[in-house]
Amino acid sequence: MTAQERSGGDVAAPGTTADPESALARLAGRHAAGYRSVGVMAYDIIREAILDGTLPPGHKLRQETLAELIGVSRLPVRSALIQLESDGLVEFHDRRGAVVKSLSVDQAREVYQLRILLETEALRQSMSDMGDERLARLRRLGRTADEEQEGAGFVDARTEFYAELYDAARRPIQWELIEELRLKVGRYMLGWRLVGDGTHQHSHDELTDAVAAGEVEPAVALLRHHLEVVRDGVLEMLEAEASEGGAAATRRRRARS
């Protein structure tokens, strides 16, 4: 019972989400199974909680609360937070703890600009060296990605698909950069998808077809278009959130450093 009523007055004021505590506890339960080190478990749990919206942007991350929620000491939590800072998901305010980093509209635009640049190039290079067995894997993964609907599995399936599409094994650094960018917008992506109309459900399959046919420019065009559609959705959502959420943010007397 150490978590007082502060949750009502401090951070969780915008009542859209049920309190992060219980949701995060469930996450911790799912992840409870064997991990080699609790540090990476804490990292995975917090990371997933941020990505699926359990911990919304701006949320203050108290080390002790997270620690007892996950069931470990504060130390692995700190390790996890440091990693997440390098990932660009959380932000440290000197001596005042960490908060979930939020993305400005400009930053989101920048991310998609970079993703288009990097991923179209990755696709070109990947297609210049495409074998049969990679193609088969790609088709299987694409189908799975199109089928998976719910949160965690959906993200994982998509990730595997793109890892294969961009030949992550042979271009690890390129893939690392792309993953970094995808991570930054991951939390907003999911939110967008919930309100999406499903028009682009089968984009993976289409893309795979073009790749299988060896038609580079059409495939690149498809990919670019897909990214642009997602970008527009995310930007729209962010802009709405910025104008409407501005009042709430002001209500919280959060001073910036």
Added chain:
Amino acid sequence: MTAQERSGGDVAAPGTTADPESALARLAGRHAAGYRSVGVMAYDIIREAILDGTLPPGHKLRQETLAELIGVSRLPVRSALIQLESDGLVEFHDRRGAVVKSLSVDQAREVYQLRILLETEALRQSMSDMGDERLARLRRLGRTADEEQEGAGFVDARTEFYAELYDAARRPIQWELIEELRLKVGRYMLGWRLVGDGTHQHSHDELTDAVAAGEVEPAVALLRHHLEVVRDGVLEMLEAEASEGGAAATRRRRARS
């Protein structure tokens, strides 16, 4: 691997030769001045030690040794190592500690491929929105970068120059990615520069001229060529090191002044 470390140079025997120990101790001295947190100090020290070659690739990083060398506890060292892992400079081997990550020839080639892609694009965008005062700063920084010769200042000056050239302030994420890539090859860059013939000493100035004239494609060509030259130098060095140093350098420590 690195049998020499365990044989005695690592654990005890202080003041043997000009080992990483003493060099790192000097670094720690330079950095001793006021830091808000010792964690970031440890990070800076170890990072710099890796980049300037004091801690060569493959070197085993014992937490306790680093801790007492820097003069802090093991905990901030761990924090620093975690951050450096995210930066791609060190590598953790489960339960067996961390080592300085080395770059394969393929990975180096990939890095430069990505740098050319990202940095030429960054230059194009930056030049489409170039003001007078940015140009002035750029010229000043470029001159400084061409003048600075010795290690630390050289790297810093170059970084500032490119930060201005690519308009890091207005495109923070793009700059972040570029920095990440530069970091990965930073350690090898320096080694290459020591044997460089100085032909490209004034590359910053030339580039600034083209940028000032507003000639986009010539400027991009200059930048690309510069990167290609550096890439070839680094790759050449890495290949030589891989073939000749493979057997000898593993067990025999590399003497560095």
Added chain:
DNA sequence: GACTTGCATTCTGGATCCAGTATCCGAAAT
């Protein structure tokens, strides 16, 4: 009644301490 200042609470960052495990060396057996 409002503002300022001082004190108490709380939370982060750091240090020390403890347990688990991987490596290394030696001894014994084949």
Added chain:
DNA sequence: ATTTCGGATACTGGATCCAGAATGCAAGTC
């Protein structure tokens, strides 16, 4: 003599403990 098994060593990862700093509250004063 070589190989394998067991114990000792030592290092990493985690937990608990401690100090410093920032925030919030309250009391006193203008």
